[in-house]
Amino acid sequence: MIKVGIIGATGYAGAELVRLITTHPQAEIVAISSVSFEGQKISDVYRSYVNINDMICENADDVVEKAEVIFAALPHGLSQELAKKCYDNDKVFIDLGADFRLKSEEEYKEWYKGEYVHKELHDMAVYGLPEFYRDKIKGAKIIANPGCYTTCSPLALVPALNAGVIDTKGIICDCKSGVTGAGRSLSQGNHYPELNEGFHPYKVACHRHTPEIEQTLTSFADEKVTITFVPHLLPVNRGILATCYAPLKKDITMEELRKIYQDFYKGEYFIRLLDDGQVADIHNVKYSNFCDISLHLDKRANLLVAVAAIDNMVKGAAGQAIQNMNIIFGLDEKTGLEIVPPAF
Ligand SMILES: NC(=O)C1=CN([C@@H]2O[C@H](COP(=O)(O)OP(=O)(O)OC[C@H]3O[C@@H](n4cnc5c(N)ncnc54)[C@H](OP(=O)(O)O)[C@@H]3O)[C@@H](O)[C@H]2O)C=CC1
Ligand SMILES: CC(=O)N[C@@H](CCC(=O)OP(=O)(O)O)C(=O)O
Helix, strand or coil: CEEEEEECCCCHHHHHHHHHHHCCCCEEEEEEECCCCCCCEHHHHCHHHCCCCCCEEECHHHHHHHCCEEEECCCCCCCHHHHHHHHHCCCEEEECCCCCCCCCHHHHHHHHCCCCCCHHHHHHCEECCHHHHHHHHHCCCEEECCCHHHHHHHHHHHHHHHCCCECCCCEEEEEEECHHHHCCCCCHHHCHHHHCCCCEECCCCCCCHHHHHHHHHHCCCCCCCCEEEEEEECCCCCCEEEEEEEEECCCCCHHHHHHHHHHHCCCCCCEEECCCCCCCCHHHHCCCCCEEEEEEEECCCCEEEEEEEECCCHHHHHHHHHHHHHHHCCCCCCCCCCCCCCCC
8 A cells, every 4th residue: 555645634635635545445544734733633624534534633744754655735835845855755745736836947936936945856846747747757756736727728728739730829728716726715705705606707817827837838839838817716616617719720620620639638538528519517527537628619710619627626636646646656547536426
């Protein structure tokens, strides 16, 4: 059994790791940590875990000592020293935050106002989007696990970009997220009466995920890709829907487009390419690690419209992190993640 530690287990992403790894057949949670709830049971924080997982929250040092793979689900900016400690002790470190995601320190400074403290760790960190970078993930010691928008949007666009059928400029990622995406901390914007029955964009064309999505897209293009990214807050608990618009470089039929996506995602269990006429819906991926993609052509405007849906807590966070762990430890990628999304 793989010995797993979870730092930040009481947050939404950490609690989702607890949920999924508790039943993973080849991994066991050996330690979890929390600052606010140290000494308390995780099942006292989340009553759904009573009698299933009643582990006591310890501190982060205990987790690093006991585990061989450490997941960190902390606010941005707290993972660099933790990664160093794990690396020095020959542990695998999987970071659900953004500290290791951007390869360019300049971009990190611009968007996160932080510094790269251990540059060598940033050089060796692998961006953990398995459908694109599986081979690099296999030997990684540090994984930068992508977040929700930054998983969903590239999954919708990369096959078309890689095949050279869409432009590298003028792409729009119009995304909607459930409220769990904002984490467990309370804020006025997430207050029920102010959120429920409303719907609005935020950080329009200035969200910190913009350079991260561009970084992934650019790795499949022959020049820098620039996008307009507009996230919206959807008054549901879970789910991300990315509706991506991209100018077509040439005339293409639906059959040709579909073939490009089918070939690119051949054998990818977690990618479900929907039939013509169907649309991706967050409803159908809830609680699962699937990404549903539907393809549409707007011939009048000469645009590709690619829509992708994921569960932000699973494929957008904990599930993808476990997928990365499975790859690193040589397990079948699906292990512990063969979850059937509920029908209603
Ligand atoms: N929610 C989502 O959909 C996604 C989240 N992520 C990323 O995962 C990470 C966690 O997000 P999420 O779970 O939503 O956030 P939460 O706010 O729900 O949880 C954050 C966790 O970090 C702990 N924490 C807070 N401050 C500190 C601190 N100063 N030192 C140590 N621990 C601290 C918190 O609790 P405690 O006080 O108990 O230690 C809690 O366990 C973030 O980097 C986020 O961007 C990535 C993809 C999707
Ligand atoms: C709804 C909401 O607030 N979402 C978060 C993103 C959550 C996420 O994906 O976190 P990462 O930053 O780790 O990628 C936001 O917009 O900041």
